[in-house]
Amino acid sequence: MRALVFASRTAKEILRDPLTLIFGIGFPVIILLLLTAIGKNIPNDLFQIEQLTPGIAVFSLSFMSLFSAQLIAKDRASSMLARLFTTPMTAADYIIGYTLPLIPMALVQGSICYIVAILLGMDISSNILVAWFLLLPIALVFIGIGLLCGSVFNEKAVAGICGALLTNVVAWLSGTWFSLDLVGKTFKTIAYKLPFVHAVDMGKSIIDGTKNGVLINLSWVLGYSILLLIIAIFMFKRRMQID
């Protein structure tokens, strides 16, 4: 009950911030429109809507980290969390409260990405539904990052880390914008040690129907989401005791 009350507050705080709409929905749609237009003039498979959409759906989720990290960092800076730490709320209530609202937000964002892609000419198939549903574990990776950064860094650092650094890392290491084969073996090896390219590969192989390596990619994503959430919960619980 307490967790749901807190989750409702989290949802309101995020949804009432105009930046949420701009970055959460506006930005991915604009990127999709822009790159589709570029794709029409450049004969490159990467810019075809079926290849592009899964990557942009994953990239857009990086904003979930920003939203959650900023909210937690703001709550710490304003002492809202200190106030709440003196209430009977438990660690689980906070984790659920900060995490739960972001899951439907991530799925709505993914829906918008795929709906726009369909309007731009992507073939409708049940694969879209599977790819959309598998955004869920990917969303948990980004929510975990957000929870972790919000628990550790201040508001200013969070904007830099989750706003600029993370979006760049995801853009560079996910294979969304260019093939990782183009940038050399080392870069590619590093990228495949992280979850982002696995998330994009998983989406692409589902959409194109080949489903190559879905289970392996999903394992990477799930492994990272569990690991990040465990570390984030640990760090958050440490924050509950202001030592």
Add this chain to the structure above:
Amino acid sequence: MTVAIDVQELCKKYGPKTAVHPLSLTVQQGEIFALLGVNGAGKTTLINMLSSLTKPTEGEAFLLGNSVITDKQKVKQCIAVSPQETAIAPNLSVRENLLLMAGVHGFNKETAKLKVNEMLALFSLSPVEKQRSKTLSGGWQRRLSIAMALISEPEILFLDEPTLGLDILARRELWAIIQNLKGRVTLILTTHYLEEAEALADHICIMKNGRIEALGTIEELKEQTATERFEEAFVQIVGGMM
């Protein structure tokens, strides 16, 4: 009178630095107890330890018989804190902020609504109840902050610098509200405004460098220092020049 807070040799160290040296004090139920001291005196650390936010390094404190170390959940059920910062949810309306606090304290919807209406009336917040809290003036935000702390009907309320940055009128209005709570709630107040402590507190504890320098009523402190005015007594206790 019943003891609300019993502090026994409570101490907090951060590495080699001691923020609060072992100190003991008692606060009676229903009284207003002011913690005074210059910056870095250890007031906020003491409040954080008493409200279970910070784990003491040594010593113990009991709030209504519950240990701040071993009975944290029980302590949290009988206290509320209004921190130095306004600590409100900026994108939520005044009413929503109050509903949030009622909800996290476990009130059901009906009770929460009743409690919210009660707080809106008590703090004269009804005219701004639908306004987003980030758009409120400093005075209104402070009122909301205290209302959020009081909605759970705490037996012990910690007010950390409740009138910081308020103009004289807003401050006087808050004083009236705080005075109205006297006898019903045990209030621990930290402030830099000496006239505030003088106007509100039953007992005053003056801290310096993490230690209690003086403890008593205004009259007792003036008597101890052989001064006419409380400000002079305070300056003499904390070792300043007049």
